[in-house]
Amino acid sequence: MNVESHVMKTIFLLFYLSFSYTVAFSQTTIDSALYKKIEVMYKEDQKWRVESDKLYNKKKSVYDQATVDRKWAQTDSFNYAEAKRMIKKYGFPGYSLVGKSGSNKFFTIVQHCDDDVKFQQNVLTLMITEVNRHNASCEDYAYLKDRVLINQGKKQLYGTQCRYNPKTQKLSPLPTQDSLNLNKRRKEIGLPELSQYLKEMEKMEH
Numbered sequence: 001m002n003v004e005s006h007v008m009k010t011i012f013l014l015f016y017l018s019f020s021y022t023v024a025f026s027q028t029t030i031d032s033a034l035y036k037k038i039e040v041m042y043k044e045d046q047k048w049r050v051e052s053d054k055l056y057n058k059k060k061s062v063y064d065q066a067t068v069d070r071k072w073a074q075t076d077s078f079n080y081a082e083a084k085r086m087i088k089k090y091g092f093p094g095y096s097l098v099g100k101s102g103s104n105k106f107f108t109i110v111q112h113c114d115d116d117v118k119f120q121q122n123v124l125t126l127m128i129t130e131v132n133r134h135n136a137s138c139e140d141y142a143y144l145k146d147r148v149l150i151n152q153g154k155k156q157l158y159g160t161q162c163r164y165n166p167k168t169q170k171l172s173p174l175p176t177q178d179s180l181n182l183n184k185r186r187k188e189i190g191l192p193e194l195s196q197y198l199k200e201m202e203k204m205e206h
Helices: 003-018 032-056 065-090 095-111 117-132 138-151 179-189 194-205
Strands: 162-165 170-173
Touching: 032 065, 032 095, 065 095, 065 117, 095 117, 095 138, 117 138, 138 179, 162 194, 170 194, 179 194
Parallel strands: none
Antiparallel strands: 162 170
16 A cells, blocks of 8 residues: 555545534434444444554554555455445435434445445435435535545545645645635535635644
């Protein structure tokens, strides 16, 4: 794994930990068994990214880089297969099925399925239906929309996908469409202004 790849994946991880907003949704019961499966997948997803970040920043870890890279790849492969099965059976798991936490965790897993952009696009299509029903997070949708666009070699819409420059210790968004109206689009979807977002992310990088 090269340095740029690591930095990009670390930045994507921070998006989830810091700006995982959700929309209120009324529900009575959820599929607890499905939620638990997603939770286990999510914990493994985060575990190896956190361990990789420790090693990258020369912090103590009980694992060496080779082990972390192997476990990371194995986890992503397993989670990808499981996410595909879940999508086929349930569609996008919204609040009514797995609660707000479960829905966000599933979205995070899909964000990391970059080797299959068609799958991410399919999830995005299913997700917007749930967003329109107030059954999924519009902010999560914005992140996935940008991720798909970047993976397709296109410009993003909301400026959620960024690159960190370790020399300047600054974040900058990857190429974005109609940058003059970027903050307007972010506000409409429920995201903070880009400058505020970048400042918060840069603090976390130090």
